[in-house]
Amino acid sequence: MMKFLIQATVFNKELFGKAVFVEGHDVDGDKWNEFYLVNRVEAECLVLVDISGRRRSLHIENFEGNDGMKLTVLTKGDKN
Numbered sequence: 567m568m569k570f571l572i573q574a575t576v577f578n579k580e581l582f583g584k585a586v587f588v589e590g591h592d593v594d595g596d597k598w599n600e601f602y603l604v605n606r607v608e609a610e611c612l613v614l615v616d617i618s619g620r621r622r623s624l625h626i627e628n629f630e631g632n633d634g635m636k637l638t639v640l641t642k643g644d645k646n
Contacts, residue, residue, distance in 0.1 A: 576609045577626060581639065588614070590635035593626045594605055598635060 568580060575646070580614045588598045602614035610626045628635045 577607050577612055579607050581612065584605045585640040586614070587638045587640060588624065589638075590628075590633075590634060592624070592635060598624075601640075 568584075576604070578626055584604050585601060586604055589599050591597055600616055602616055605615045605621065606613035608640065614623045614624055618633050622635075624635075629637070
Protein backbone atom coordinates (compact mmCIF):
# COMPACT_ATOMS: atom_id res chain seq x y z
CA MET A 567 0.00 0.00 0.00
CA MET A 568 1.42 3.38 -1.05
CA LYS A 569 1.35 6.24 1.44
CA PHE A 570 -0.10 9.39 -0.05
CA LEU A 571 1.73 11.63 2.42
CA ILE A 572 5.48 11.39 2.88
CA GLN A 573 5.46 13.66 5.93
CA ALA A 574 2.53 15.27 7.68
CA THR A 575 2.88 18.33 5.43
CA VAL A 576 4.02 17.04 2.02
CA PHE A 577 2.26 14.99 -0.69
CA ASN A 578 4.09 11.95 -2.04
CA LYS A 579 5.43 12.69 -5.57
CA GLU A 580 4.67 9.06 -6.51
CA LEU A 581 0.99 10.03 -6.72
CA PHE A 582 1.66 11.60 -10.14
CA GLY A 583 -0.31 9.77 -12.84
CA LYS A 584 -2.26 7.64 -10.34
CA ALA A 585 -6.02 7.20 -10.32
CA VAL A 586 -7.51 8.28 -6.99
CA PHE A 587 -10.91 8.45 -5.33
CA VAL A 588 -11.49 11.54 -3.18
CA GLU A 589 -14.35 11.82 -0.71
CA GLY A 590 -15.41 14.18 2.04
CA HIS A 591 -15.82 17.92 2.47
CA ASP A 592 -13.01 20.38 1.87
CA VAL A 593 -12.24 23.39 4.06
CA ASP A 594 -14.62 25.50 1.94
CA GLY A 595 -17.48 23.07 2.62
CA ASP A 596 -17.56 21.68 -0.94
CA LYS A 597 -18.38 17.98 -1.18
CA TRP A 598 -15.98 15.69 -3.05
CA ASN A 599 -17.04 12.20 -4.08
CA GLU A 600 -15.37 11.41 -7.37
CA PHE A 601 -12.56 9.65 -9.24
CA TYR A 602 -9.61 11.70 -10.51
CA LEU A 603 -6.26 11.34 -12.21
CA VAL A 604 -3.38 13.07 -10.43
CA ASN A 605 -2.03 15.54 -12.99
CA ARG A 606 0.54 17.35 -10.84
CA VAL A 607 1.99 16.90 -7.36
CA GLU A 608 3.36 19.84 -5.42
CA ALA A 609 4.46 19.75 -1.80
CA GLU A 610 1.14 21.01 -0.42
CA CYS A 611 -1.20 20.70 -3.41
CA LEU A 612 -2.48 18.08 -5.84
CA VAL A 613 -3.83 19.06 -9.25
CA LEU A 614 -6.49 16.54 -10.20
CA VAL A 615 -8.34 15.95 -13.48
CA ASP A 616 -11.85 14.47 -13.50
CA ILE A 617 -13.44 12.29 -16.19
CA SER A 618 -14.67 15.42 -18.04
CA GLY A 619 -11.17 16.93 -18.17
CA ARG A 620 -11.85 19.58 -15.52
CA ARG A 621 -8.95 20.41 -13.22
CA ARG A 622 -9.32 20.85 -9.48
CA SER A 623 -6.72 21.68 -6.87
CA LEU A 624 -6.69 19.92 -3.55
CA HIS A 625 -4.59 21.37 -0.74
CA ILE A 626 -3.06 19.41 2.10
CA GLU A 627 -5.02 21.21 4.84
CA ASN A 628 -8.11 19.34 3.63
CA PHE A 629 -6.65 16.12 5.07
CA GLU A 630 -5.79 17.45 8.52
CA GLY A 631 -7.84 16.39 11.53
CA ASN A 632 -10.07 13.38 12.09
CA ASP A 633 -12.91 14.70 9.93
CA GLY A 634 -10.65 15.56 6.96
CA MET A 635 -11.09 14.28 3.45
CA LYS A 636 -10.10 10.78 2.39
CA LEU A 637 -8.00 9.92 -0.65
CA THR A 638 -7.77 6.35 -1.91
CA VAL A 639 -5.14 5.40 -4.49
CA LEU A 640 -6.59 2.90 -6.94
CA THR A 641 -4.47 -0.01 -8.04
CA LYS A 642 -4.83 -2.61 -10.74
CA GLY A 643 -7.57 -5.02 -9.81
CA ASP A 644 -9.63 -2.55 -7.74
CA LYS A 645 -13.33 -2.94 -8.48
CA ASN A 646 -15.05 0.27 -7.37
